[in-house]
Amino acid sequence: MTYCVGMMLDRGLVLMSDTRTNSGVDNISTFRKMYHWQVPGERVIAVMTAGNLATTQAVVSQLEERNKAPAERHxxxxxAPTMFQVATIVGNLLQDVIEERAADNGQTAAAGTFSATMIVAGQIKGMEPRLFLIYPEGNFIEASFDTPFFQIGETKYGRPILIRGYERDMSFEAAVKLMCVSFDSTLKANLSVGMPLDLLVLETDGFTPLHERRIEASDPYFQSISTSWGEALRQALEGLPDYTLDAAAGGRLKGTA
Structure with missing residues (x-):
């Protein structure tokens, strides 16, 4: 399992992914799930992956080969002239790889054994930054004002944090903090998501990463976020109205009629 988040802001895009891959509790490894390519001053494109590791590595490897010699490869x-075409290329390639792997193993793509999903983000000069969620079937949807962020992998534990805390006009720093809380909640709830985390910040019209780093388990900032968030939750719980077990009160709040 994995956890990746791509978020749209007024200022640009923020991406974060974990790096844990496991096949059972006794076979845990670390693999990068975030990749990006750039032409300084012209475009920057990032991809995050979740699902079957062999599938996602095959897709990324083929993208790498194409990007190293674009004039010689289609x-x-x-x-690609637009980010929509970028998403189309990634979607078609993902679908082809899944179908090929399934056929080689005597399965259908619908069986889901080799399934994977991806997030594609980036900007091409003269156009706005765009964010896409690519499905195993190769089709995709685009982020909008109504759906300003995408998650792939183990999404349920970190999603409530993002929904409650997200604001489109928030700063990059605030968005990173929000993502750290979302990832911390997921890490605490699911052992199949693990450190380190990869972070990428793409500012509108920057065409090169504004900020890029790997957050290790020993990172002082992330540890502070984790500790402070846990304490804040405990304090918030204590500040809520008390419940009474008095049968005569019928479970009403203390001090109410």
Whole structure:
């Protein structure tokens, strides 16, 4: 399992992913799930992956080969005229890889054994930053004002945090803090998501990462976020109205009629 988040802001895009891959509790490894390519001053494109590791690595490897020699290979992300075309290229490639792996193993793609999903984000000069969620079937949807962020992998534990805390006009720093809380909640609830985390910040019209780093388990800031968030939750719980077990009160709040 994994957890990745891509978020749209007025200022640009913020992406974060974990790096844990496991096949059972005794076989845990670390693999990068975030990749990006850039042409300084012209475009920057990022991809995050979740699902079958062999599938996602095959897709990323083919994208890498195409991008290293775009003039000699078709469907390079570095030559696509729009981010919509970038998403189309990634979607078609993902679908092809899943179908090929399934066929090689005597299965249908619908069996889901080799399934994967991806988040594609980036900007091409003269256009707005865009964010897409790519499904295993190769189709995709785009982020909007109504759906300003996408999650893939183990999404349920961190989603409530994002829904309650997200504001489109928030700063990059505030967005990173919100994502750290979302990831901390997921890490606490599911052992299949693990450190380190990869972070990428893409500012509108920057065409190169504004900020990029790997957050290790020993990172002082992340540890502070985790500790402070846990304490804040305990204090918030204590500040809520008390419940009484008095049968005569019928479970009403203390001090109410």
């Amino acid at each position: 469907n390079s992300l570095l030559e």
